[in-house]
Amino acid sequence: MAPEPLSILTNPLATVEQLTSSSSQFDGVPADLETSIIHAGARLTQAAGILLQLPQDIIAQAIVLFTRFWIGSEGGSLLEHNASDVSAATIYLVSKLSAYQKSPRSVINTYAYLASLPATFPLPSTYIDAQDASTYHVSEGTYLTSRQTLNANESLVLRILGFQTHVALPHALSITYMQTLSFIPSPSGTALAARTFEHLNAALLSPQLLYLTHPPATLAVAAIYVAAREIGTKLPEGEWWEVFDCEREDLGFLVLAMGSFEGFVREEVQKWGRRGKVPLTAKQVAGEIEKRTMLEEGA
Amino acid sequence: MAGSSRWASSAADKAEEARRKLEKEEKKKAKLEKQRKLEEAEELRQNEAAAARDTAAGIGSNGDEEASGRPAKRRRLSTDNNATSDEASQRPRKLLRFAAPGWGPCRSVDNYEPLNRIEEGSYGLVSRGRELATGDIVALKKLKMDNLADGFPITALREIQTLRASAGQTHIVALREVVLGTDPINDVYLVMDFLEHDLKTLQEEMSEPFLPSEVKTLLLQLVSAMDFLHERWILHRDLKTSNILMNNRGQLKIADFGMARYVSEPPPKNLTQLVVTLWYRAPELLLGAEQYDDKIDMWSVGCIFGELLKKEPLFMGKNEVDELSKIFTLCGPPTLHSWPTFRRLPNARHIQFPPTPPNLTPTEVKSMTTPSPLPLRTHFPLLTNSGTALLSALLSLDPLTRPSASEVLKHPYFEEIPRPKHTSMFPTFPSKGAMERRRRWSPNAPVRGEAVDFGKEVDGGKVDFAGIFGGNSEAGGAGFALRMG
Ligand SMILES: Nc1ncnc2c1ncn2[C@@H]1O[C@H](COP(=O)(O)OP(=O)(O)OP(=O)(O)O)[C@@H](O)[C@H]1O
Ligand SMILES: [Mg+2]
Numbered sequence: 001m002a003p004e005p006l007s008i009l010t011n012p013l014a015t016v017e018q019l020t021s022s023s024s025q026f027d028g029v030p031a032d033l034e035t036s037i038i039h040a041g042a043r044l045t046q047a048a049g050i051l052l053q054l055p056q057d058i059i060a061q062a063i064v065l066f067t068r069f070w071i072g073s074e075g076g077s078l079l080e081h082n083a084s085d086v087s088a089a090t091i092y093l094v095s096k097l098s099a100y101q102k103s104p105r106s107v108i109n110t111y112a113y114l115a116s117l118p119a120t121f122p123l124p125s126t127y128i129d130a131q132d133a134s135t136y137h138v139s140e141g142t143y144l145t146s147r148q149t150l151n152a153n154e155s156l157v158l159r160i161l162g163f164q165t166h167v168a169l170p171h172a173l174s175i176t177y178m179q180t181l182s183f184i185p186s187p188s189g190t191a192l193a194a195r196t197f198e199h200l201n202a203a204l205l206s207p208q209l210l211y212l213t214h215p216p217a218t219l220a221v222a223a224i225y226v227a228a229r230e231i232g233t234k235l236p237e238g239e240w241w242e243v244f245d246c247e248r249e250d251l252g253f254l255v256l257a258m259g260s261f262e263g264f265v266r267e268e269v270q271k272w273g274r275r276g277k278v279p280l281t282a283k284q285v286a287g288e289i290e291k292r293t294m295l296e297e298g299a
Numbered sequence: 300m301a302g303s304s305r306w307a308s309s310a311a312d313k314a315e316e317a318r319r320k321l322e323k324e325e326k327k328k329a330k331l332e333k334q335r336k337l338e339e340a341e342e343l344r345q346n347e348a349a350a351a352r353d354t355a356a357g358i359g360s361n362g363d364e365e366a367s368g369r370p371a372k373r374r375r376l377s378t379d380n381n382a383t384s385d386e387a388s389q390r391p392r393k394l395l396r397f398a399a400p401g402w403g404p405c406r407s408v409d410n411y412e413p414l415n416r417i418e419e420g421s422y423g424l425v426s427r428g429r430e431l432a433t434g435d436i437v438a439l440k441k442l443k444m445d446n447l448a449d450g451f452p453i454t455a456l457r458e459i460q461t462l463r464a465s466a467g468q469t470h471i472v473a474l475r476e477v478v479l480g481t482d483p484i485n486d487v488y489l490v491m492d493f494l495e496h497d498l499k500t501l502q503e504e505m506s507e508p509f510l511p512s513e514v515k516t517l518l519l520q521l522v523s524a525m526d527f528l529h530e531r532w533i534l535h536r537d538l539k540t541s542n543i544l545m546n547n548r549g550q551l552k553i554a555d556f557g558m559a560r561y562v563s564e565p566p567p568k569n570l571t572q573l574v575v576t577l578w579y580r581a582p583e584l585l586l587g588a589e590q591y592d593d594k595i596d597m598w599s600v601g602c603i604f605g606e607l608l609k610k611e612p613l614f615m616g617k618n619e620v621d622e623l624s625k626i627f628t629l630c631g632p633p634t635l636h637s638w639p640t641f642r643r644l645p646n647a648r649h650i651q652f653p654p655t656p657p658n659l660t661p662t663e664v665k666s667m668t669t670p671s672p673l674p675l676r677t678h679f680p681l682l683t684n685s686g687t688a689l690l691s692a693l694l695s696l697d698p699l700t701r702p703s704a705s706e707v708l709k710h711p712y713f714e715e716i717p718r719p720k721h722t723s724m725f726p727t728f729p730s731k732g733a734m735e736r737r738r739r740w741s742p743n744a745p746v747r748g749e750a751v752d753f754g755k756e757v758d759g760g761k762v763d764f765a766g767i768f769g770g771n772s773e774a775g776g777a778g779f780a781l782r783m784g
Contacts, residue, residue, distance in 0.1 A: 012401050026323045073327045074404050096453055097460060099567050104449065151450040155485070158451060163459050163477040164402035 011064075011168045014212040018072030027079040029285060030292070034078060035207045036268060037285065038070055040120050040278035041083040042205045044111075048091050051110045056201065058098050061167040062090040063204045064211045069160055071212065076160050081153070082281040084111060089153035097165065108146040112138045120278040121269045167211075170200055174220035177244055181236065183224070188233055195227035196220075199258050207264055208257045214250060221246040222254035408478045408488050411439060417732045427493055427732060437475065438732075440489045443557075454557055455487065461533050461559040462489070470524035472544060472554040494552060495730035498607070499541035504731065508610035511681070512720035513549075515712070518604055519719055520551040525600060526704035528559075529593040535559050536574040537744050538599035540606055549725025558744060566590040573745040575599060577622055578612050582633070582696050585623050587645035594698035600707070601693025608679055629674060630694050638697035685712040 024034050042063045049059030066087050069076050076086065088111045095102040113136035138146060158165075174196050178184045183192055200223045203210045210219060221241045228235050241251050272278055279285045411428040417438060418425040424441045442455045462474040473492045480486025498517075502508075509517065521543065528535060535553065542555035558574050570591065572584060581598035583591055605613040613629070616622025627633070633641045641647055675691050682690065689712045695701040702710070713719060 015401050018401070021327075026326055068402060072403075092450065093456075096450070097456055099563065099569075147448075151447070154450045159405050159479065162402050162405050164463075165456070165460060166463060 009168060009173070009216060011211070011215055012068075012164050012166065013215065014068070014071055014209070018075070019209070019213065021073045022071055023073060023075050023077035024070065024079065026073060027077045028289065029078050030289070033279075033285070033288065033292075034070075036271065036278050037078055037083055037280065038067060038209075039205055039207055039264075039268060041066055041087050041280060043120070044084060044114060044280065045087045045091055046205070047114055048087065048107070048110050051113070052091065052095070052102050052106060054091070054095060054098075054100055054102070057169055057171065058094055058100060059091075060169055060171075060201070060204055062087075062094040064167045065090040065094065065157065065161065065165060067204075067209055067212055068164075069157055071209070074160070076156070078285045079282050081156065083285075084115060084280040085149055085153045086157060087111075087280075088150055089157045092150055093154050093157060093165065104147045104150055105143065108143060108150060109136050109138060112136060112142070112146075115280075118277075119275050120272055121274060121276075168216045170216035170220035170223070171197060173216050174200065174224055177220055177224060180243075181224075181240070183228070183233060188231055192224075192227055192231050192233050195231055196223045199223040199226050202261050203254075203258060205265075206257060206261055210254065210257060214254060217244050218246045218250050218254065220244070222251055222258060225251060226255055226258045405477055405479045408439070408480050408486070410478065411437065411490070413439075415733065428490075430490075436493045438491045438493045439478075440491065441480075442487045442489065444485065444487070457560045458556045459489070461528075461556045461561070464531060464533065465528065465556075468524060468527045469550070470520045470552050471527070472552040491554070492552075493732070494544035494546045494550075494554075495732055496545045496547075496728060497541050497554075497732075498543045498545060498551075498603075499539070500731050501545060501728060502540065502606075502610050504728065505610065509607055510717075510720070511608075511683075511686075512717040513725065514604070514607045515717070516549065516719040516722060516725075517545075517551050517607055518600075519708070519713055521553070521600060521603065522704050522707045524551075524553045525593075525596055526708060529596070529704050532561050532563060533559055534562055534593060535596050535599075537576060537579075538596055538603065539576050539579045540603060540612075543603070547725075547727045547730070549720070549722030562592065566592055576744050577616055577619070577742040578602065578614055580622065581698065582623065582626055582641075583644065583698050585619050585626075586641065586647050589645070592698065593703060594701045597693055597701050597704065597707070598698075600704075601690060601701075604690055604693060605679070608682060626694075626696075629678065630691070630696055631674075633696045637695075637700075641696065683712070683715060685710070685715055688712070 022029075022034065025031060029037075045063045045066050046059055049056075049062060069086055069090070070078065088107055092102065092104065092107045095107075116136070175184070175193065178189070178193060178196070183189055186192075200219060203219060203223070214222075221244050225235070225241070227233075239248065241248070277284075279288045410432065411430055414427040414429060414436075416426045424443070426439050428437050428439045429435065430437060442452070442458070444452060444455070459474070459477060462471070465471040466473065472494065475490040475492065478488050478490055480488065508514075525535070525538075535556065536558035537555055538553070542553065544552045544554050546552075562570070568590070570589070572587060572589065575581065575584060575595060579599040579602045581591070581595040584595060602613050614622055614625040616625050631637065675687055675694075679687060679690065689702075689707065689710050692700070692702050693707070
């Protein structure tokens, strides 16, 4: 078990076992429900990060840790742990290790505010411009119990991840690649870079858990590829991606996955409705499963 | 965890839960077994395909290695409502275990058999152990878990984070895994490769100092590790001989990342000043600098260099003021020439310097403030010219003139005779880590709440270093008497 060097280029990647099984499924959580919850939990992490005014790279790291937590037979089960608590723990943990440490109190207040929102898929402006977010406070009693929950979940996350908190992100790398390809600086360079980042950020929420399956370099190349085609930037002739250690097959897979993301979100919104809430606690998940069983039996 | 209390309230529930658990385990086992078979078959297929490809392409085993180095796994989506319905692209293509660094839950400390305590000091936290499955001898360090109100201690998180980031560096101790205690499950242990010695204990046992060629090898290894860390924006912040390990093959490895952290440029504002054990603490820290950088580690490297030559710590101060005076005695007092900005440091206010006479020409000022030749020579009579130059550069009071690790690596000292001794030629010593050991007192790493306030520490509120400045110190020889103002 020689330790592997970790760098800005390497990420711990999931094993096949981790990608094809999960504790939640062993516990009887239907796969599509699991997908919905992990996606909604990642969105929750993102929303909390924005409200806490954390930089995007910190938020991205938290989302990756959140996603890592649930996969594989040794990962966490949605019927045992609350997705919302795990999300709060990852934000708290990642911010603690960064230059933007957040107090337990602000994390707790933020998550309490988000839990009070009536739906899982509100317009992003709901929480970005939210006035009441900064004024939302839990009672002192709630705060004290919430802090214990936060600490317990932080330990839980560390335990399940074996203290593997390293996350390498593709964002900075994609800028370097665009420079190498002479896409920036150029007239359409800014638009291209912006669109590339949008794809990289969307990929964080992908149901295919792309940050767990592909190294940063491959993600960066794929996002540039998709963005360039959308914007109309002319790509070089030949197999240019090979320069960046990316294989055609991986690129093809990622391009499809990134391209299908918007469709996935649309279907999720349709499934849960503009008013519905994706279950984010173990109790709610159990309730949802029960409801489904009853509906099936009734049908 | 949460499950047991929430779901099992009655005995019947408990039984039902146990049954479910067993069922889950069974399912898990069956699934893992299936997975394993699949992987084996796939691996075989891969190898055959690779071999065929290589033969076709007329290349050797290189291609094979490349294929096995790249993991490619995809998440299979059970929902049929996504656009990627291409079956081929969803099937795991190359199934290779052990290919990439992954993660998994912490194992239990019970996987190790305790052998003996290594460190019998203040905490007795580090012990030697044997991994039951492999027989490997390891060092287990129990992390200090204080300040639990804010969750998992940030220092412990950073220790793991920075050690992980250093994996693979030959001269940084290898962290094998993090394991959890069973009795209080909250105990966390770092499992590291075991090394026979630390340089402090070893030097205490040696009758003669290391040879110049050996010092050179040790310093080179130390600085290459520092270069690696600083290149990656990691400061160690507690370099000292007891935190430097050596095995019986002359290989040096830095340990104890309990103070280490990532920094940035410009340096973060919230850096604590309570870093580095007193005897190895840079003058800018002693003078209360709020921002500091990799050069604080390089000061400690200078102290360790000198210590290896002398077999004794260079600056054994009793407190911060005493430490500064010992430094100024050996390195000369700070002057506007040697350290233009030192007067701006918070604690410099409490130090009395001789008044600068008015109306002097710049040349006159310069001649007054140029330090006299360092007494380093007399302390290290056997050190060559370039060795002395390197040591005095590392012990520059001004962090800006102190060399970085990468600069030190290029220093002519390492080129000249005697050349660094090959590690395989190092003498071996009996390992104290495997036995009981007696410890001598030396200061510990600083702890929270220990910040020095010179104003309080000294009677009159000021520390008078004027003696060093005027060059008319009454104290003879190496000793320097501190006069309180
Ligand atoms: N991997 C190792 N192999 C052998 N001995 C080790 C190892 N790690 C640590 N030690 C021994 O244990 C001692 C203490 O380890 P370390 O410095 O990591 O712990 P610490 O609690 O931070 O100590 P301190 O507070 O005294 O600096 C070292 O000085 C060394 O003698
Ligand atoms: Mg130590």
